Amino acid sequence: MSEFFAMGGYAGYVWSSYGIAAIVLFLNAFSSLRRHQSILHRLKRLESK
Amino acid sequence: MKRSVKGGLWLWLHKMASPAYFYDVAGRLIPWCVIITAILLLVGLIGGLVFAPADYQQGDGFRIIYVHVPSAWMSMFIYIVIAINSAIFLIWHIKLADIVARSSAVLGASFAFLALVTGSIWGKPMWGTWWIWDARLTSELLLLFLYLGYIGLRSAIDDRRVAGKAGAILALVGVANIPIIHYSVVWWNTLHQPASVSKFDDPSIHLSMLIPLLSMALAFKLFYLCIVLINSRSELLEQEKRNQWVKKLVAEL
Amino acid sequence: MQYSQAFKAMLVRDLRIAFRQRAEIMLPVVFFVVVVSLFPLAISPDPKILQNIGPGVIWVSALLSVLMSLQGLFRADFHDGSMEQILLSPYPGPLLVLARIVAQWCVTGLPLIIISPLLGLLFHLETSAIKVLFISLLLGVPYLNMVGAIGVALTIGLRQAGALLSLLVLPLYVPVLIFGSNAVVSASNGLPSDGQLLWLAAMLILASTLSPFVINSALRVSCSFR
Numbered sequence: 001m002s003e004f005f006a007m008g009g010y011a012g013y014v015w016s017s018y019g020i021a022a023i024v025l026f027l028n029a030f031s032s033l034r035r036h037q038s039i040l041h042r043l044k045r046l047e048s049k
Numbered sequence: 050m051k052r053s054v055k056g057g058l059w060l061w062l063h064k065m066a067s068p069a070y071f072y073d074v075a076g077r078l079i080p081w082c083v084i085i086t087a088i089l090l091l092v093g094l095i096g097g098l099v100f101a102p103a104d105y106q107q108g109d110g111f112r113i114i115y116v117h118v119p120s121a122w123m124s125m126f127i128y129i130v131i132a133i134n135s136a137i138f139l140i141w142h143i144k145l146a147d148i149v150a151r152s153s154a155v156l157g158a159s160f161a162f163l164a165l166v167t168g169s170i171w172g173k174p175m176w177g178t179w180w181i182w183d184a185r186l187t188s189e190l191l192l193l194f195l196y197l198g199y200i201g202l203r204s205a206i207d208d209r210r211v212a213g214k215a216g217a218i219l220a221l222v223g224v225a226n227i228p229i230i231h232y233s234v235v236w237w238n239t240l241h242q243p244a245s246v247s248k249f250d251d252p253s254i255h256l257s258m259l260i261p262l263l264s265m266a267l268a269f270k271l272f273y274l275c276i277v278l279i280n281s282r283s284e285l286l287e288q289e290k291r292n293q294w295v296k297k298l299v300a301e302l
Numbered sequence: 303m304q305y306s307q308a309f310k311a312m313l314v315r316d317l318r319i320a321f322r323q324r325a326e327i328m329l330p331v332v333f334f335v336v337v338v339s340l341f342p343l344a345i346s347p348d349p350k351i352l353q354n355i356g357p358g359v360i361w362v363s364a365l366l367s368v369l370m371s372l373q374g375l376f377r378a379d380f381h382d383g384s385m386e387q388i389l390l391s392p393y394p395g396p397l398l399v400l401a402r403i404v405a406q407w408c409v410t411g412l413p414l415i416i417i418s419p420l421l422g423l424l425f426h427l428e429t430s431a432i433k434v435l436f437i438s439l440l441l442g443v444p445y446l447n448m449v450g451a452i453g454v455a456l457t458i459g460l461r462q463a464g465a466l467l468s469l470l471v472l473p474l475y476v477p478v479l480i481f482g483s484n485a486v487v488s489a490s491n492g493l494p495s496d497g498q499l500l501w502l503a504a505m506l507i508l509a510s511t512l513s514p515f516v517i518n519s520a521l522r523v524s525c526s527f528r
Contacts (some may be wrong), residue, residue: 011111012114013113017166018113024162047300198473201470215524
């Protein structure tokens with residue numbers, strides 16, 4: 001198992017690459033969903049006035 | 050926009066261009082896309098990180114390829130999608146095309162950025178430097194600039210319609226230039242590195258290495274589809290907020 | 303009026319306006335010379351080094367000078383409303399646009415090209431290299447003007463038009479920069495530079511035929527709804 005994480009000595013490089021990729025993709029997904037929700041909320045508020 | 054109904058396909062396309070219908074269909078499609086993306090990601094990650102044998106030259110370090118290459122492919126794919134949608138928007142004035150283009154830009158730029166970062170990280174242990182001005186990385190950098198210009202132009206213009214048209218013109222000018230830019234960068238690069246091989250030549254690809262790569266590439270494509278559908282729905286809500294279908298939708302929340 | 307007369311009228315108009323503000327004409331040239339002069343100061347006065355970096359430095363500085371001089375294009379007309387009048391005229395937009403770009407090039411591009419041999423001397427370039435420098439700029443600067451005009455047309459009236467313009471246009475400048483600068487480097491090394499110059503010529507022809515239409519569309523888009 002620890003061999004897997006060590007990645008033959010390249011652990012730092014491999015995991016940071018995958019980590020950054022995960023962060024970038026997650027941020028995109030998160031901000032897209034957030035935006036959708038906030039627009040719906042805003043329109044709802046305008047409607048109920 | 051009136052069009053003589055020429056059959057099932059035209060009818061479907063016409064419907065799709067209708068905002069309410071698209072909103073509905075997209076909403077139902079998204080959960081499926083998410084599931085398929087997750088499956089493909091799992092296959093790709095397990096295949097790439099666990100099952101693919103270590104490269105005889107680069108050891109386990111080569112596994113970065115499974116994020117680097119799909120990111121680079123996606124950055125180019127998305128730019129072409131933006132360009133095609135820009136053309137459709139300029140020629141046939143279909144608003145949905147503009148919305149899809151706008152919804153894709155940030156993710157496209159993210160992929161270009163990711164390709165650069167992972168490429169740089171890959172380069173450090175392999176060839177000793179954090180950055181190298183080889184043809185592919187330099188082209189990717191210029192692609193990132195093209196993306197940033199597109200995003201910058203669209204956000205700087207307040208009027209939605211003008212922003213859409215101006216962005217569309219810029220995207221088409223950009224896409225026409227990409228082959229020229231790429232060719233000139235490749236030429237420039239070969240001048241200064243006559244003997245060496247391109248730094249990011251893929252190692253000879255076995256099937257066990259190829260399948261995870263394709264799986265990751267597909268996963269990224271599906272991810273892009275999810276994001277574009279979600280963003281397009283948001284944009285549609287914004288643009289159509291005065292229309293009846295939006296008001297009904299919001300009231301039912 | 304015939305089309306050719308309309309073209310000439312537009313050209314003469316722009317040139318006349320430009321020559322009324324003679325100081326502004328010198329600005330891009332002065333900028334060019336100043337920027338080029340900074341490099342020996344920043345790097346080294348050693349002739350060997352200067353010969354090495356000369357082509358690149360002169361080309362990049364020319365590029366930046368063109369970018370700087372583009373800011374004034376179309377702007378005055380846009381702000382005082384005459385742009386709309388021009389767009390509404392019965393003459394084909396691309397034709398008038400072409401006239402304006404030619405005027406722009408005469409006023410800002412041509413001086414840069416003319417002074418470039420002098421700058422070549424400052425960097426100890428050989429005569430053969432200076433000749434190629436002149437030709438490469440002669441072919442490249444009009445291209446820079448035209449593609450830059452596309453960027454200007456898209457960003458007219460925007461808040462940070464200057465910075466945005468640079469961002470939009472610089473990636474598109476890269477091919478010309480690569481071939482232009484490399485033509486001079488090849489000439490310095492005694493190698494043939496015809497290929498690079500032909501490439502520049504091809505890009506110039508491409509830009510000349512297509513850019514007036516693109517600029518015309520971009521102007522129409524930018525000037526609507528304002």
